[in-house]
Amino acid sequence: MSPFLLILLLYLLFEPTVTSYDSCLHYRSICLRNDTCNQHLKRFQTTCGYELNVCSGTSPSDCVYHLHRIRASFPTKTCTCYEAIGFSQECDFFRQVIWNHPCERKMKDIGEEIKVNNRKILQIETSRSSQNFHSPPNPNGSEKRRTTRTPVADQIHQWKRQLSGDLTKSTILQKTCDAALYQVCLKHVSCAQLWSMFRKNCDVDQDNQCRMADREICWQSFEGLTWSGLGDCQCASSNSSDCHWIRLHTNYNKCIYEISKSGQFPVLMTLAQKNREDRENEQRMMSEQYQRRYENREKSGELLE
Numbered sequence: 001m002s003p004f005l006l007i008l009l010l011y012l013l014f015e016p017t018v019t020s021y022d023s024c025l026h027y028r029s030i031c032l033r034n035d036t037c038n039q040h041l042k043r044f045q046t047t048c049g050y051e052l053n054v055c056s057g058t059s060p061s062d063c064v065y066h067l068h069r070i071r072a073s074f075p076t077k078t079c080t081c082y083e084a085i086g087f088s089q090e091c092d093f094f095r096q097v098i099w100n101h102p103c104e105r106k107m108k109d110i111g112e113e114i115k116v117n118n119r120k121i122l123q124i125e126t127s128r129s130s131q132n133f134h135s136p137p138n139p140n141g142s143e144k145r146r147t148t149r150t151p152v153a154d155q156i157h158q159w160k161r162q163l164s165g166d167l168t169k170s171t172i173l174q175k176t177c178d179a180a181l182y183q184v185c186l187k188h189v190s191c192a193q194l195w196s197m198f199r200k201n202c203d204v205d206q207d208n209q210c211r212m213a214d215r216e217i218c219w220q221s222f223e224g225l226t227w228s229g230l231g232d233c234q235c236a237s238s239n240s241s242d243c244h245w246i247r248l249h250t251n252y253n254k255c256i257y258e259i260s261k262s263g264q265f266p267v268l269m270t271l272a273q274k275n276r277e278d279r280e281n282e283q284r285m286m287s288e289q290y291q292r293r294y295e296n297r298e299k300s301g302e303l304l305e
Contacts, residue, residue: 024079180229260287
């Protein structure tokens with residue numbers, strides 16, 4: 001028996017038991033044998049595509065979601081190609097397409113631009129809100145002004161109630177994610193504040209790890225944003241980068257998914273004293289819907305064989 005065949009035989013024989021082995025080809029075989037990972041890999045073919053220089057898939061946001069789910073099946077954050085095993089080009093291609101896909105790079109780049117633009121928009125809306133909140137001059141000639149809002153439970157409650165009063169979900173069901181944010185949410189002072197708090201407290205890093213600053217504020221701000229259509233929105237075109245970034249960070253937010261999966265929903269003290277049972281049921285239904293969307297995206301269309 002040739003040395004190469006012997007190495008290959010030993011590799012196939014001991015591969016299932018060597019869990020710490022970080023070969024990219026080994027990870028690929030792990031994914032193919034894992035039903036969940038394999039389903040995401042199949043959906044990856046249509047949503048991402050196999051181009052290494054340009055994002056050519058049908059949905060960049062779905063693409064990054066499937067990449068996150070595929071990588072979650074592996075014990076390390078990256079993989080290695082070993083010359084001794086051979087198949088170096090095949091190995092490197094798998095590593096590049098799973099860990100350095102152009103659709104994911106595109107989402108990261110547009111994310112930095114959106115952060116800058118959002119800061120500018122929030123500054124404008126905050127300035128407008130301070131002007132709109134002026135009270136009529138009092139008889140003494142001095143002017144009263146509403147104090148600056150702070151991220152506390154009663155303020156979140158107030159913003160959510162104001163937003164639910166201003167918007168009806170039936171009028172925004174057809175909105176794309178970018179329209180839901182820019183044409184609906186950021187046009188309302190209360191929603192703009194909730195969006196700012198959501199981004200700060202439900203932050204997800206580039207490795208799709210939740211960096212939740214405050215569990216209660218994260219959940220409650222997201223619940224308020226759903227009135228604008230965010231959290232269950234779509235994108236009309238694969239070329240709409242803003243839309244797909246917004247969709248990725250709302251529909252597929254890892255922090256909201258972790259809260260939903262835990263079944264323990266933070267309840268504001270101001271809400272707990274009134275209609276608590278109805279509120280918890282509403283939260284549970286919303287979280288179950290979010291969890292199903294997050295986990296079962298691969299079932300939404302036909303899988304490529």
